[in-house]
Amino acid sequence: MAEADTEYSYVTGSEAKIFVEGVLVGNGVLPANAAIVADCLVQADLRGVDTHGMNRIPSYMARVTQGVLDAKAIPELKKLTPVVGQVDGKNGFGFLAAHQGMECAIEMAKEFGIGMVSIKHSNHFGMSAWVVQQAIDAGMMSLVFTNSSPALPVWGGQSKLMGVSPIACGAPSGKERPFILDMAPSVAARGKIYKAQRRGEKIPLDWALNADGKPTDDPSEALKGVMLPMGGPKGSALAVMMDVFSGVLSGSAFAGHVTNPYDPSKPADVGHFLIAIKPDLFMDLEEFKERMDYLYQRVVGSDKAAGVDRIYFPGEIEQLRQEERMVTGIPLVEAEIKALNLEAEKVGSRPIVVSRKD
Structure with missing residues (x-):
């Protein structure tokens, strides 16, 4: 089924938050x-990153129910040096x-120019851009790394070993978009493959290989096989880098031992x-913002290749999608609504309220 043929219902961002909070509290999570x-x-749903939004709730709650994710856990922060936690x-x-870690990094950066936090014994934290946005909202530049469960072969290998671990970073600007x-x-x-499976859609043939090592457009077969790294050995090396900084350094699982977030058998x-980095370390803050604005203008104002209508700054498409969805709502297919409402039913919280349908 092509995405254009899919029938959607729409949920407002505020309704989505109320719904998710209700399910979480019903599963023992503290309201705050x-x-x-x-x-x-x-935030992920509004930015169009539906793979990392509220549709993750059923898999998270399965892990809570199985006792491999502690719904009541409160992270513990230790300061190791004035700029490291x-x-x-x-x-x-x-x-x-991640929220507590970035909050700490920001406070250290405000005083000392930079703050670094390593996080161990954690779980999937969704869309990395929300952590970057937390830093931007505080006027900070940032680097955000995580590792994840095996999905990619290392370059030259054929079995899953490295995670599809995102690399994220950001910087504030002045008048233009950050x-x-x-x-x-x-x-x-990989979340896009789960999304396609959930919605009964096919995937492009260059995304993954099936268990026999052949290209497939079937998301279920892709999940039995391996994801493909971007840029060949370059993508593979980036995945290893994420494991070095996020897994080896922190003391968490690494080298293929992180548990899949859809596997409720053991902790991840x-x-x-x-x-977090203070942007005015080497120049006045206004000068930094002006330079960022100039960079934005140079990027989006570049000469366009044939067939290109518009050039976007990194993150701009998602920001535009958020502005759109703040008005139209978040699209969900019927199967997603049923799966979400089943979680609400289990704990007696209110079902999700649809604002309108296609």
Whole structure:
């Protein structure tokens, strides 16, 4: 089924947050923590990153029910030096550990120019761009790394070993849009394959190989095989880099031992690595913002290749999508609504309320 033929219902961002918070609290998450997780998930939906939004709730709740994700866990922060901290996620939601970690990094950067936080014993934290946005909202540049469960072969290999672990970074600007990069080292994020499977859609043939090592457009077959790295050995090396900084350095699982977020059999033990940087270390803040604005204008104003109508700054498409969805709502197919409402039914929270349908 092509995406253009799919029938959607639309949910407002505020309704989505209320719904997600209700399910989380019903599963034992403290209300204040539920608000953070819900905000991060809905940010992804609003930005069009549906693979990392509220549709993750059923898999997260399965892990909570199985006792391999602690819904009540509160991350523990330790300051190691004036500019270095570590967060123990205590096997709780990755959103909470990353939020606390970036908050700490930002405070250190405000005083010392830079702050670095390593995070261990965490879980999937959704769309990396929300952590970057947290730094941008505080006027900071940032680097955001995480590792993840095996999905990619190393270059020259044939079995899953490295994760489709995103590399993300950002910088504030002045009058123009901020710079936000959030990309996986694979041709496509694995969440897009789960999304296609959920919606009964096919995937491009260059995304993944099936269990026999052949290209496939069937998402179910792709999930039995391996993802393909972008740029061949370059994408593979980036995936290894994420494991070095997020897994090896933090003390979390690494080298293929992170548990898949859809596998409710054991803790994931994900690691993250965050850096916040004060942008006016080497020049006046206004000069920095002017330089960022100039960079934006040079990028989007570049001569266009044949057939190109518009050039976008990294992160701009998602920001435009967010502005659009703040008005139109978040699109969901019927199967997604049923799966979400089943989670609400299990804990007696209110079902999701659809604002309109196609």
